[in-house]
Amino acid sequence: MQQDDTILITKIKQSDRNAFKTLFTRYQADLFKYIYYKTLDYSLSEDFVQETFIKVWMKRISLNPDQSVFSYLAAISSNLIRDHFKHLKVREKHQESEKEISTPFHDNPEEVMDYRILREKIHSIVNKHLSDTCRTIFYLSRIEGRSNPEIAGLLKITKKKVENQLYIALKTIRKKLKNPLP
Amino acid sequence: MKSFYRRLINSMTNKAKNELSGKEKEQYNQIKSIWEESGKFSMPKIPDTEKSWLNLQRALRNLESTEQVHPGMADFVFGRRRKWAFAVSFIAIVLFISTIFMFKDSDQVIYSAKKMEQLSVELSDGSKIRLNAQTKVTVPDGFNEGYREVTLKGEAYFEVQKSEIPFIIHTNVGDVTVLGTKFNVQTRNDRMEVAVNEGIVRVTSRVADKDSSVILTAGMMNMSESGEYPGALHVIQFKQYPGWLYNKLTLQQTNLVEVLEEIERRFDVNIRLNAIEDSIKISGIFEASNLDSTMSSLCILIGKAYRNENGVITIY
Incomplete structure (x- = not known):
């Protein structure tokens, strides 16, 4: 049965690992593409997908079932990427501009x-x-x-x-x- | 100016484009090329979902084993970690088994019943297996030549011929071992239900690298979850059990969502539940030989209505 995201998130909040897997299966490809578009780095994108879902699982208690899952995943991954690139050297930035x-x-x-x-x-x-x-x-x-x-x-x-x-x-x-x- | 973007966003027609003046046209073309070129991007092949999921599980397990456990959360976290561990060791077992098959030129036989289908098979030792809808039973090459082992995914009723060689059913939750008897094994996600009609059955699950077993005799059933000790024994409450052999749904405190999944399997339909009715549990015996009568009795029970549109059923 195709459960909608609201039900999935409700189950994940109760630590349902199967629901978490369903969510992962549903969004992994979309999130990967979304992150790859920003980073242009294949293995880095894989890592960020993983990190994002780890965050979701760790913070599952505070998930809001009514929120859009994609925008939640997008927000978490964007923050992770931002933190990651903050550490890159200023010189590289200069070259790019x-x-x-x-x-x-x-x-x-x-x-x-x-x-x-x-x-x-x-x-x-x-x-x-x-x-x-x-x-x-x-x-x-x-x-x-x-x-x-x-x-x-x-x-x-x-x-x-x-x-x-x-x-x-x-x-x-x-x-x-x-x-x-x- | 704003209207140009808007028109573009809403896919502007050629006719509208011809009405633009020279300056406007120029601006339009610029925006159009931005719009078109921005959509051209070569995306690499997406990483394999199943592999990524396994990596994620591994990462979570590592994290949880180093994580500081809050007081009162100890059991919870520990229980979960055991489950992850089980999942990985199970995969290892599967890989091992499939290597054996490869050495044997992979002469295994796979019986599989699709949705809306039931299938009866007789194995070389005379044992009979009846497969419920959406079920797969794998019988390896060399079955009954010193060992009797099969792998089950889904639900099946077994009538095992008496023999000195134990008959073992492997599932993703654990093993069921018998010498000769009639019983039902149902696996759904990571739980397994075993119910015995005749004879003696042993249910084994692997917990923290150790096997743990319970013995079931006729009229008993139990439920196990992967990575957990086998569940407590109960008496089978129904005369005709398992229900699917008699075109019935036998439910005992079953979650509504699981009931709907059974109906989906049995009648090959999709069921949509409009509101979250997750907490509803259902007990009883339903006649399940036809979809409409099953759905209407279920809906009366939960106080809802349903409609069927070409195999898509909506409960509201």
Whole structure:
């Protein structure tokens, strides 16, 4: 029987390991893709998936069955990733932003665009300059190809908010492409 | 400006695009290329879910064994850790068994009953096994040549021929050993129920690397969970047991969710429960030869209604 997430979380709160396995099976792939999109590192992404689910299990008592599971997993993993990269050296960050400047966005549509570079730049802006919620919604829409109502259902938010966040994402990306300085 | 993004987000039509002025078109094209290019991303192959789950279990076990145990939580945490340990040792056993099969050119026979199906088989020693819906019984090559061992996943009724060679049923919870008798073995997730109609049966589970057994005689049943000691003995309350042999559902303080899962298996339907009714437990005998009468008596009992739409049943 396909149990919905609310029932699963209720069971996990009572330390039901089978329910936890069902939850893992249901979200492992989606979470992996979500994390990989941010880190671009395969084994690191595997680790973060594991760490995220460990956190869920350890904090199972305080889980809220009415909250969206995906946004909960997304929030935990985003925090883990942030903590991890905080420790990276400042120098690497500096190099990255230099790379950004060296390949500016062409304002003139007639000019030949290097789409590969554009894609990389968009990816970097999405991950650096969008809020977690905004990035999650943009990711689900563009990378997972989910429709706005689907995203609203998955994250338990309104369709209006999905549209607004996608608008903010596009606006931010366009602005940052024009003015690559952070 | 905002409307451009909006139109794009809601998949703008070509007609609307032609109405734009030159400057607007330029902006539109920029946004469009951002929108399109951002969706192009090559995702690597997703790591295997089952393997990742095993790794997660291992990590949790390590964590829990180093974790400081709060007073009052000791039993709870300990009990859980034993379960993880059991899961891993069980996998080791499975791997071991499958290696043996490989050496034997994997001549094992697998009998499997799908949903809505029941299957009767007779083994080379004359024992009979009746498989309930969604059940798999694996009989290794060389069965009855010095040993009689099978592996069960699901539920089956056994009529074992008397012999000096013990008949052993392996499940993911533990082993059931008999010399010759009639009994039912049901495994659901990590618990197992054994009920004996005739003869003597031994139920063994492995707890903290040691085997622990109970003996069941005719008319007795017990329930065991993986990694735990075999459960206490009870008297079988029903005349016709197991119910599935008689087209009945025999329930004894059974969780509603488990009852629904049985119905799903028996009639190959999907059942959706709208509210959380997790705590409801049901006892009694239900006629289960047809789906509608089963569902309606169940719904009367729990005070709900149901509707059936092409094999998807919603309880509300």
